[in-house]
Amino acid sequence: MAGETNMSHKEFMKNYRSGQSKNYLKYSPKDNYPDYSKHKCMVKRHLTPEMYEKLYTRVTPNGVTLDKVIQNSVCCQNQIIGLLAGDEESYEVFHELFNSVIDEKHGGFGVNDKHPPPDLDASKLVNGKLDEKYVRSCRVRTGRSVRGLCFPSAVCRAERREVEKVITDALSELSGDLAGKYYPLSTMSPEDEKQLIEDHFLFQKPTGHLMVNSTSVRDWPDARGIWHNKDKNFLIWVNEEDHCRVISMQKGGDMQATFERFGRGLQQIEACMKKKGREFMWNERLGYLCACPSNIGTGLRCSAHIQLKNVSKLPNYEDIVKAMGMQPRGTAGEHTEAVDSVYDISNSARLKKSERQFVQDVIDALNKLIEMEKRLEEGKSIDDLIPK
Numbered sequence: 001m002a003g004e005t006n007m008s009h010k011e012f013m014k015n016y017r018s019g020q021s022k023n024y025l026k027y028s029p030k031d032n033y034p035d036y037s038k039h040k041c042m043v044k045r046h047l048t049p050e051m052y053e054k055l056y057t058r059v060t061p062n063g064v065t066l067d068k069v070i071q072n073s074v075c076c077q078n079q080i081i082g083l084l085a086g087d088e089e090s091y092e093v094f095h096e097l098f099n100s101v102i103d104e105k106h107g108g109f110g111v112n113d114k115h116p117p118p119d120l121d122a123s124k125l126v127n128g129k130l131d132e133k134y135v136r137s138c139r140v141r142t143g144r145s146v147r148g149l150c151f152p153s154a155v156c157r158a159e160r161r162e163v164e165k166v167i168t169d170a171l172s173e174l175s176g177d178l179a180g181k182y183y184p185l186s187t188m189s190p191e192d193e194k195q196l197i198e199d200h201f202l203f204q205k206p207t208g209h210l211m212v213n214s215t216s217v218r219d220w221p222d223a224r225g226i227w228h229n230k231d232k233n234f235l236i237w238v239n240e241e242d243h244c245r246v247i248s249m250q251k252g253g254d255m256q257a258t259f260e261r262f263g264r265g266l267q268q269i270e271a272c273m274k275k276k277g278r279e280f281m282w283n284e285r286l287g288y289l290c291a292c293p294s295n296i297g298t299g300l301r302c303s304a305h306i307q308l309k310n311v312s313k314l315p316n317y318e319d320i321v322k323a324m325g326m327q328p329r330g331t332a333g334e335h336t337e338a339v340d341s342v343y344d345i346s347n348s349a350r351l352k353k354s355e356r357q358f359v360q361d362v363i364d365a366l367n368k369l370i371e372m373e374k375r376l377e378e379g380k381s382i383d384d385l386i387p388k
Contacts, residue, residue, distance in 0.1 A: 041082035086154030120263025128256025135253035185221035297351030
């Protein structure tokens with residue numbers, strides 16, 4: 001024990017991880033390979049026994065193993081990705097698997113492809129103020145991760161609390177229209193909880209395939225919370241499925257103003273973080289990183305609630321929307337129905353374009369849908385507007 005007190009933390013962690021790795025090797029890859037006989041997940045299609053054996057002995061600096069990043073694929077038989085990075089290094093240590101899955105998920109993204117640099121300049125947007133007769137609200141959101149800390153899927157309590165501290169310290173420095181207040185879930189008053197529910201800001205304990213056998217929901221609600229500005233149009237979720245979710249929103253059709261506030265908020269948050277030696281995870285090839293490979297690149301979802309009384313009645317309505325590179329949903333989220341012909345329309349891709357480009361794509365698609373709706377109201381043809 002006397003010698004142990006002289007051991008540095010770095011040396012201790014090296015010895016600890018070495019021991020963990022040796023323990024992990026008690027069984028052969030052949031004996032430990034998952035049973036995917038009834039599974040439909042993406043990992044099943046890429047993680048061959050040969051690849052499993054190749055990656056079997058690898059461990060990230062934070063102790064993340066192959067079995068940890070694929071655990072969701074083993075526990076869920078549904079059509080999911082089934083892959084969650086435990087830390088930033090997972091994308092490199094297990095790159096053969098991550099690259100293969102990313103290539104399929106994002107419709108082609110080879111090892112030599114590169115995500116473009118960030119672009120949050122709202123002044124470059126064209127026709128960003130949408131017709132409010134049809135567009136009810138606008139929203140832009142993304143996920144961000146703090147460099148140097150594990151993702152929620154592999155985080156420990158201390159790291160989760162550090163994520164909360166880093167994010168809330170930065171948020172406390174915001175001023176002007178971005179100034180706001182943080183509401184920790186663990187100490188929230190009944191009055192604050194009631195108000196956040198009425199504002200539709202309060203998130204619940206996540207369920208579903210992303211949470212299977214990960215630390216994402218452990219110790220709930222420790223180190224989780226909601227922050228929003230005074231105008232309630234800029235919102236941050238801390239330690240939900242990502243380190244933080246950043247959301248800009250407002251009623252009406254001004255997507256340009258929504259994106260301007262989104263970009264300005266993100267830039268100011270990271271500027272405050274950098275004062276204390278912290279930053280968001282950015283990869284030169286993959287862009288911003290989150291635990292799920294579906295949210296790399298921009299991680300951005302730009303959406304609007306739009307009323308389409310006539311377009312939505314077309315038998316090929318969903319095909320038209322998808323051909324524009326958009327994803328149609330009900331107003332309550334994925335797998336929900338529209339109410340009074342009001343739909344949620346958003347970009348389906350996250351990678352290979354900048355934030356501004358994705359927002360412009362959504363604006364262009366919404367304007368085309370509005371033009372279709374207007375023509376149908378007048379009994380005119382929309383054949384020339386339908387994507388080929």
